[in-house]
Amino acid sequence: MAIHSSLFPLLTPRRREWLLWVGASLTALPVMAQVQASRSAAATLPAAQSLPDELARALKNKQPLIVMVSLDGCVFCRQARQSHLSPMQKAGTPIVQVDMRNNQPVLDFAGKLTTHDELTRQWKVSITPTLLFFGPGGKEVAERMEGAYLPDFYGPYLEERMARGRRAL
Structure with missing residues (x-):
């Protein structure tokens, strides 16, 4: 679910920060899973x-x-x-x-x-x-x-x- 750019300024700074953190975390999940899998395999x-x-x-x-x-x-x-x-x-x-x-x-x-x-x-x-x-x-x-x-x-x-x-x- 994408946040429409016109709604982004209406978000409070705290919510905006939280949404950016969630987005970054979700982006990092596949990388973290791959690192964990390689550690397990090793x-x-x-x-x-x-x-x-x-x-x-x-x-x-x-x-x-x-x-x-x-x-x-x-x-x-x-x-x-x-x-x-x-x-x-x-x-x-x-x-x-x-x-x-x-x-x-x-x-x-x-x-x-x-x-x-x-x-x-x-x-x-x-x-x-x-x-x-x-x-x-x-x-x-x-x-x-x-x-x-x-x-x-x-x-x-x-x-x-x-x-x-x-x-x-």
């Missing part, structure tokens, strides 16, 4: 599909496989992905995601078909985000990172676990 991790294959690729590069157990809508999971895990994964660190309460099929370390949700129960994960560090035979090679850490400490704790995992290989 903060994704590949879903685990075949843990034996993913572990083999990690071990070939002398790295532990990091598995992030996440929950849809978890703010702390999104923060960990955005700030630390997604950039690490893009730089070559082997990281996959398992979604709690998700029935997506996945091969476990024994090669048995199961679901993401069932894996989280087998691993006794009850809090998200949880990071697990796997080495040969699908054994955990570093202490789990469970829950949210203070943002200033998340990176150092993660790097410490990675170093322990590499030493255990």
